[in-house]
Amino acid sequence: MADAHREVERKYESSDSGLPDLTGTAGIAAVLDKGLVELDATYYDTRDQRLTAASLTLRRRTGGADAGWHLKFPVAPGVRDEIQAPLSDTVPDDIAALVRSRVRGAELIPVVRLRSARDVRHLVDADGTLLAEASVDAVRADRLTGAGGTAQWTEIEVELADGGDPAFLDQLEKRLRKAGVRPSASASKLARALAETSEDRRTTGRRKEPKDKASKPPATAGDHVLRYLRAQRDALVALDPAVRRDVPDSVHRMRVATRRARGTLRTFRAVLDRTVTDSVAAELKWLAGELGVDRDQEVLADRLTSALDALPPHLVHGPVHDRLAAWARARHHSTHGHVTAVLDSRRYLTLLDTLDALLTDPPLRRAAARKPQKVLDKAVREDVARLAGLVERAIARPPGEERDLALHEARKKAKRTRYAAEAATPALGDPADALARAAKALTTLLGDHQDGVMARRTLRELAAVAHAAGESTFTYGMLYGGQEARAAAAEADLPAAWEGIRSGAYG
Structure with a gap:
């Protein structure tokens, strides 16, 4: 079975000023520059987007320390379980099995390509222990289905270190908000890419609002x-x-x-x-x-x-x-x-x-x-x-x-x-x-x-x-x-x- 990892992260809209100075916030003793990483990810789904409807993401990514196939399951807001498998040309069998109950007999196809220039910072305490990784991502999204479409944006992503206390992210968010940084309106890069590259967005200039999935209150037996x-x-x-x-x-x-x-x-x-x-x-x-x-x-x-x-x-x-x-x-x-x-x-x-x-x-x-x-x-x-x-x-x-x-x-x-x-x-x-x-x-x-x-x-x-x-x-x-x-x-x-x-x- 592929490797599993619990991911706790938050995403923010980035302003021109990028990441503010976080030194001294929530026990952060230093912010270490880890350089620029080029990431290239292709996201897969069925033609009718069954994975997206269930808030699942499946991607094949190159670049960075964790290149490979990644499947993410929602656990709670800002928390996902990430299943990883080595790079291959096709979806690995272990990964395909984990989405079979939703995909059934439908074909998994490339739907979006995201290329990100990631400027990485490590937030460490006085002992040099990693508290979180913060990055400023310049993203280009290309729709691979339908009539296509592109979008570009910049966002800040903060991922808690393994075993870290989620309360750290709460304290960090207070500092970011004071600096004018606001939480992202999209739950993930894929969600934003799908919205920004939709035909509705490109023809009207507005992001298409998701339909209300809540059913009417039951009235009959x-x-x-x-x-x-x-x-x-x-x-x-x-x-x-x-x-x-x-x-x-x-x-x-x-x-x-x-x-x-x-x-x-x-x-x-x-x-x-x-x-x-x-x-x-x-x-x-x-x-x-x-x-x-x-x-x-x-x-x-x-x-x-x-x-x-x-x-x-x-x-x-x-x-x-x-x-x-x-x-x-x-x-x-x-x-x-x-x-x-x-x-x-x-x-x-x-x-x-x-x-x-x-x-x-x-x-x-x-x-x-x-x-x-x-x-x-x-x-x-x-x-x-x-x-x-x-x-x-x-x-x-x-x-x-x-x-x-x-x-x-x-x-x-x-x-x-x-x-x-x-x-x-x-x-x-x-x-x-x-x-x-x-x-x-x-x-x-x-x-x-x-x-x-x-x-x-x-x-x-x-x-x-x-x-x-x-x-x-x-x-x-x-x-x-x-x-x-x-x-x-x-x-x-x-x-x-x-x-x-x-x-x-x-x-």
């Missing part, structure tokens, strides 16, 4: 359901590169978005025609299952490692730590490779296209045009009724494998109830919000129980391997007993957790 479903589609697309990069918790969040989307299609069948959406829900179920291979292993490894770390040293017999760590590494490597293959599959990309098409031309039923209160309330109540039957049947079963399976089914239904309540909360208000919170508490409890079931199964397998290797299995037995007790406690707490739902507005 269909509006509310589609808004929630659209948010899950957006989350899937946005989390795809994080999952590929193995960012912590990204698989879990992507799996949740998948389940939320599927739950929405299944719960609100009065709004969306199930003859169209059932096949989409089936594909979402498939994706959630594939993501679960990695997520379940991650949760299990964390659970067992924490339990082992909590044992007193005299209860740890044999190389249990090493065996557990080796098991976790091997399983994670295998499962992450599997998940990446799924995200590269035609089936997954087709699912994303299908979700796009469904949201563009939704199969709305008559109830979709009605006011949301009655339609959504009825759907949520039906989910709660189904959950009630599962929970009560599970509680009635004696402890054992059948009860474990029944509780697992109740957990899945509790998740769907939670997601339904979340989707309905903007229309139904506090009662739906309270249900969502109560269902989340129930789901957490049942999830802990199910994790304990899986942990005990894994401990039996690890103990068998250890026994075959001639190692003590005492510690595995201790861990097993602890997981058993934890599951029993979850079962004991279940009636109270269920009461939180049963006694509410939807009970």
Whole structure:
């Protein structure tokens, strides 16, 4: 995988005076002249600018210390994660994979060329430690698509040194503002280049204002359901590169978005025609299952490692730590490779296209045009009724494998109830919000129980391997007993957790 770097920077409009004297500001002891650097960057996007629409930038740049391919993801205002790869004639495979959820089958083409003469300064403290790099960039932009077009401007860019305190940039900005330097109106050079070289800009002399992407407030039942479903589609697309990069918790969040989307299609069948959406829900179920291979292993490894770390040293017999760590590494490597293959599959990309098409031309039923209160309330109540039957049947079963399976089914239904309540909360208000919170508490409890079931199964397998290797299995037995007790406690707490739902507005 390409190298990653967290970039924290701010851009400013430059006046004729350039960079003001910053010595003595925010601990700056000296401003070191590092000379002039010529940079030549070509930015790539699809013809309909899908990367730009998502505030992503992909470029091939020569010149400077970091020549190569750069892909930048927005994190927060002024903060981006930059993925770097060595120079090559075509987009590197690792980089292309990170934008696949947005690009799909479209071609990445050169859209803008930026040539910058960068006058670089290093801002250092009294010990010579780099605090930030400041530069004055004289930029020429050439549009490479459509009728073309050019633009020129000068800007100041300040990038925080690795590990630096962002508060330093706040202090520096005060000094710049006093000197008459103002923050740039554009978030990036590419954004400004696209605006300055647009045909609208060249024919009217004004920069084209971006369209307001904010949707109208939802008014109908269909509006509310589609808004929630659209948010899950957006989350899937946005989390795809994080999952590929193995960012912590990204698989879990992507799996949740998948389940939320599927739950929405299944719960609100009065709004969306199930003859169209059932096949989409089936594909979402498939994706959630594939993501679960990695997520379940991650949760299990964390659970067992924490339990082992909590044992007193005299209860740890044999190389249990090493065996557990080796098991976790091997399983994670295998499962992450599997998940990446799924995200590269035609089936997954087709699912994303299908979700796009469904949201563009939704199969709305008559109830979709009605006011949301009655339609959504009825759907949520039906989910709660189904959950009630599962929970009560599970509680009635004696402890054992059948009860474990029944509780697992109740957990899945509790998740769907939670997601339904979340989707309905903007229309139904506090009662739906309270249900969502109560269902989340129930789901957490049942999830802990199910994790304990899986942990005990894994401990039996690890103990068998250890026994075959001639190692003590005492510690595995201790861990097993602890997981058993934890599951029993979850079962004991279940009636109270269920009461939180049963006694509410939807009970």
